[in-house]
Amino acid sequence: MSKNLTKREEDYSRWYNELVVSADLAENSGVRGCMVIKPYGYAIWEKMQAELDRMFKETGHSNAYFPLFVPKSMFEAEEKNAEGFAKECAIVTHYRLKNDPDKPGKLMVDPNAKLEEELIVRPTSEAIIWSTYKNWVQSYRDLPLLINQWANVVRWEMRTRLFLRTAEFLWQEGHTAHATKVEAIEETERMMNVYADFVQNFMAIPVVKGIKTANERFAGADETYCIEALMQDGKALQAGTSHFLGQNFAKAFDVKFTNKEGKQEHVWGTSWGVSTRLMGALVMTHSDDKGLVLPPNLAPIQVVIVPIFKNHEQFDQIKLVVDDLVQSLKKLGVSVKFDVRDTLSPGFKFNEHELKGVPIRIAVGPKDIENGTFEIARRDTLTKEIVSKDGVVHYVSNLLEQIQNDLFNKALDYRNNHITEVNSFEEFKDVLENKAGFISAHWDGTSETEEKIKDLTKATIRCIPLDRKNEEGICIFSGGQSVGRVLFAKAY
Amino acid sequence: MSKNLTKREEDYSRWYNELVVSADLAENSGVRGCMVIKPYGYAIWEKMQAELDRMFKETGHSNAYFPLFVPKSMFEAEEKNAEGFAKECAIVTHYRLKNDPDKPGKLMVDPNAKLEEELIVRPTSEAIIWSTYKNWVQSYRDLPLLINQWANVVRWEMRTRLFLRTAEFLWQEGHTAHATKVEAIEETERMMNVYADFVQNFMAIPVVKGIKTANERFAGADETYCIEALMQDGKALQAGTSHFLGQNFAKAFDVKFTNKEGKQEHVWGTSWGVSTRLMGALVMTHSDDKGLVLPPNLAPIQVVIVPIFKNHEQFDQIKLVVDDLVQSLKKLGVSVKFDVRDTLSPGFKFNEHELKGVPIRIAVGPKDIENGTFEIARRDTLTKEIVSKDGVVHYVSNLLEQIQNDLFNKALDYRNNHITEVNSFEEFKDVLENKAGFISAHWDGTSETEEKIKDLTKATIRCIPLDRKNEEGICIFSGGQSVGRVLFAKAY
Structure with missing residues (x-):
């Protein structure tokens, strides 16, 4: 408290870390990669929760609670999803400690208490929830299922930062099941809009609504909608995602219903979530060299x-x-x-x-x-x-x-001043280095080009904006055909 | 739904299980011992949460969030606490899955991703929280620390029952630190009273306030206060506990403060919790052969x-x-x-x-x-x-x-009619078998007698009621001296 914060322009990243700790929002714990959310930070999170919860209920959703653990065989049922999260899973293998015979007063894992099947600590709950939905859905009358869960999840990240990337974080995850593809897509879009309303009107953070490219899509989804915000250092932050899951999880977990014509069909799914990451977005959008600025x-x-x-x-x-x-x-x-x-x-x-x-x-x-x-x-x-x-x-x-209004407008001005149209890769690199922010550029639509650009510049496609103009053009990297601009940025 | 429930007098335990599932409160999941709390059940839990949260804040507490995992070395620091929970810990040993080379499409635990130190999934959070408090407390000005956490915890139970005993459950856990012993005891009693008010006035369940015997005390506490309710089958259910931790955790984690005289002292602690177990108490107190009865x-x-x-x-x-x-x-x-x-x-x-x-x-x-x-x-x-x-x-x-009032009074009448004073072990066994409920009896104060009675009858001392009369007497089992009656019962 007595020491001044590092200034943003000196070292933005250090400013952020110092601010989160000195403003009593959160701190690193004695557990690798896990944070303690302190009372002041948690009180802000509670306000976010209350408002989001109200919005979810207003749009017809109910809360429920599903297990923390996912048996390995259940986890791997939807292959793309499993593959996407396999490398960052905390795994429970034993269920008992015993006294260590060699070290008095110390405990050790009891080798006789090995689980028959390993349990994955949920990195996300599609698997456990869809395995449950199987029994909840028989007829079209049981649909839609509109359920949300407030929970902790664990993703074993190697480099962690308070709120932005932690091994354990808090979030909500909506999981819905529908009779038709159209309804599921409507739900996916509805929840993206709920998130956008919340982040803009409640958190005073402007966002771009868009669709992720295949590269950035949620593992197991057919389409990922997102809202993207811009931080004061010109880096983007994904503030919320809403996934259209197609019938992928329904097929993996055999979730079928009898439709009005008496025919069996697989249901259509969505999932959507925001997390304590929003706390990071809050800090990095509004705060200054003297500390936090809260809407x-x-x-x-x-x-x-x-x-x-x-x-x-x-x-x-x-x-x-x-x-x-x-x-x-x-x-x-x-x-x-x-x-x-x-x-x-x-x-x-x-x-x-x-x-x-x-x-x-x-x-x-x-x-x-x-x-x-x-x-x-x-x-x-x-x-x-x-x-x-x-x-x-x-x-x-x-x-x-x-x-409240001024903060939004200030952030909106900043954001709008940091969307730069470029028409060549030279220009792209120049803007990325000297101005940062979102870069609006033509892209040929291939994952290959996207990856090459990422390797060379660390910038990724944040989204294909929903409101982009139809505009024919030439990919800034490959020279291939493009039907409209996408937004690139370096991202948190 | 179409099938009638088993009647309570036929098979109380089966009636309970059927009711919890058919009234859409909860169901067993595909994960051993873990339940799914369904939207209808969760909506009731949310009402409990909202009211408790209000009461905690009214008594000066703030919410915060601490990690799910506890490193083994931290877990074992308070020895009695560690010993008490060691046999029911889920343990994370690895942090990555990989493709199983022998089984296409299947995953296996990556042996190269073994943790240097195992992580215990919290069965309760004293260890992780006190290891944090060490840095939060320097001076008497930092005290009291009055913090609550809403969280999931895991205790590896071999025999589980929906809400009453599950491997994972939801709860709140208060953890407070104080400058003096007197203040800590006041806090412990205050929170027991908050629980009693909540359970009686909000849930319409009458409770006895009391103190646990050494045998039934929380591992790591100097004293455990409790509220005990009586179910319709004459079995008791511990509805909430509030622990005076003395300086045990402060000493284990070296949490000291400088008092007003400039001297270093260890702080005094409390912890207190109620859980989704209360859902079980709710069902078993009021419901009937036709289904749930909700206050x-x-x-x-x-x-x-x-x-x-x-x-x-x-x-x-x-x-x-x-x-x-x-x-x-x-x-x-x-x-x-x-x-x-x-x-x-x-x-x-x-x-x-x-x-x-x-x-x-x-x-x-x-x-x-x-x-x-x-x-x-x-x-x-x-x-x-x-x-x-x-x-x-x-x-x-x-x-x-x-x-709301009638339900409380009905339960109170039942409870009061099921507190039976006995003066011999024969009478004790007779009441236990034929009437059940709380049995008020003299006890010599030794753990030995308590355990023998438990071995012979499965009844335990639920509590030493706070309002018991000073009454000299003779222990019904050993014939030793007693200074007042305690309440025995079979319990959930």
């Missing part, structure tokens, strides 16, 4: 009030006024904290609340009491204003809305 | 309205009246469903809603429309009444409260 919708504390006083008498006068203000703000549903800690100076508190991204800070000293005013500071712009006591509740409530 | 507080649907009609005209008339009623009830926060499924008969629907425990069923037919009435049926008493349209909203809203 009011996500701030555990929206308004903090800091009293400035030299003696008890002054404090008592301030308290009288502030108690009133706190009550009025709470009535409007504003989350407000009166910071009365008496061992810390106002300056220390100001720094701390800036670091933690509290959207509005109100300072009150003896002069304010005299004048009937408050000093109101915005975290996002770091500007201050003196506001009369009379209109203050209205002012604060409007300002919270204003900040 | 209105926990019912995902509190009121169901079934239309009875022969033609579209009749349905349209009914719908007009019902739409009004639905709106009015929703305004009061009542969760109501108008069951318009047109391929099912009213009788089928009645059975289904009875099976699923919907507290109030309203039936409306053409005669009711004529007379301006509704037929209102209570699930708990299976009684019906004709109620005039005019007062119906008020009637329903009162009835929900009435049902």
